[in-house]
Amino acid sequence: MRRVFFFLGKGGVGKTTSAASLALTLAEGGRSVFWVSIDPAHNLWDVLGMESTSETRQVVEHLWAQEVDLEVYLHRFLKETTQKMKDLYRHLQIVNLEGMLDVIRYSPGMEESAILYALREILEAQEDKEYIVIDTPPTGLTLKIFSLPFSTLIWIDQLRKWRRKIIDRRSIVASIKGKGALGEGITGDLKEDRIYRELEIQGEQARFLVQLLRNGDLVRNVLVLNQDRLSLMESKRIKAFLGKMDIPLHLVLLNKFGLVDEEEEAILREFPFLPLRRLPYLGSYLDRDDLLSLGKSWVEEVA
Ligand SMILES: Nc1ncnc2c1ncn2[C@@H]1O[C@H](COP(=O)(O)OP(=O)(O)OP(=O)(O)O)[C@@H](O)[C@H]1O
Ligand SMILES: [Mg+2]
Known part of the structure; x- marks a missing residue:
């Protein structure tokens, strides 16, 4: 499994x-493991006492590890998104998206989006590994990453509703004045509308992530805390x-x-x-x- x-x-x-203790223990037991850090403040290689690299490297037999270079994924995510926008809005040549990239990259939600983008790619690329162990950032960012697909779904549903209304109006115009009245490349048919199709794709991707996070057989969430009041209080918020x-x-x-x-x-x-x-x-x-001694005491509980 x-x-x-x-x-x-x-x-x-x-x-x-x-x-680290889980990844090493699983690998020692002969299971194939990919250990990946998505914490912007990586220290995966430090923990292993190995020199830092953004490359994927084999640590021991059965275990590979990588610190995700978030800048690379952010750049790719933004390029892909702007290209899509340019394709979809070809008839509106008013916005210079490339010129705005430096502003967009610092917008709220970008870091989380890039991390999810990286995660999706890694899960696909590492399909041959039995276990994916993800080193996550502290609570604030992790919860934002987790909640992003949920809020995206809400947005997409709303945007699809608005888009359906626009297309409805267009189809009324087309039925009165003829299709030609809409202008080139503008459709009054929902099935032909590329923006609606793109919203459906984005919705499917968000739904896939929501289902993944809720799939308790596939995704194992481990809460770590210490014997102090502040970490207990934060753990209660995570649980809630x-x-x-x-x-x-x-x-x-x-x-x-x-x-x-x-x-x-x-x-307790x-x-x-x-x-x-x-x-x-x-x-x-x-x-x-x-x-290894830490890992052995709990690995069977979740593996
Ligand atoms: N069981 C333990 N015994 C001794 N030291 C420990 C133990 N667990 C963690 N540490 C030490 O506590 C420090 C913090 O641990 P670690 O980096 O794993 O925490 P973290 O939750 O990943 O931190 P961050 O939120 O900054 O990513 C490290 O110096 C680590 O070696
Ligand atoms: Mg850490």
Whole structure:
């Protein structure tokens, strides 16, 4: 069974460490694994003690890893989108989209869109891997990435409604004045309308991502927290967010257990129906054996 893992949690709680421990443990068990970081502040190679690269590199037998170069994906996403806009609006030569790229790239939602674009490509390109382990950024950005396909779906539905109204009006004009009255390249038939078709494609892509995130057999969401109040509070918000979106949560990792002796009761109370594993605090530098020993204690719960 193929699986995709996401790690959610406050900054510094141990998401990358947990992702590394899972990836190494699965690979040691002979499973093929692709470990990919989509955190703009990558540190995947640092954790392994290897030199940074944006190339895909084999780490050990059965394990490949990559830090996604988000600038590259953002650039490709923007180029593809502007090309599509130019094709669709050929008859309206009023906007110089290329000249606006530098502004568009800093618009809200662009980073999340580029990350999702990268994820879709990676899932396709790594189809031969049994396990995809995704090292995610801290909560704020991850939740924005997760919510993007949901909000896109709402927008697309609305835009399709408006588009249908426009085409309806056009078809009325065409039936009174004849097709020629609409002008070249302008249709009054929904089936021929390229913009409506494009909205359908975008809607399908967003729906695919929503279904993927909700597919608990394929996607495993692991919540990582420490024994402190702030990481517990943030974890509660993550749990509530996932619940609202109907995205399942599979496992809670109480990491750096024993480092501080607080909040354990409150944490147990908060996640009564989920498996919870305590991962001990293992000192200041974790080598691969440490990562493997952490991974072994929980991998079977989600693999
Ligand atoms: N069980 C552990 N024992 C000892 N040190 C740990 C443990 N888990 C994580 N650490 C250390 O805590 C620090 C933060 O861990 P890590 O980078 O995995 O967190 P993160 O959640 O990925 O952070 P960010 O949100 O910044 O990406 C690192 O120095 C890591 O080595
Ligand atoms: Mg990290």
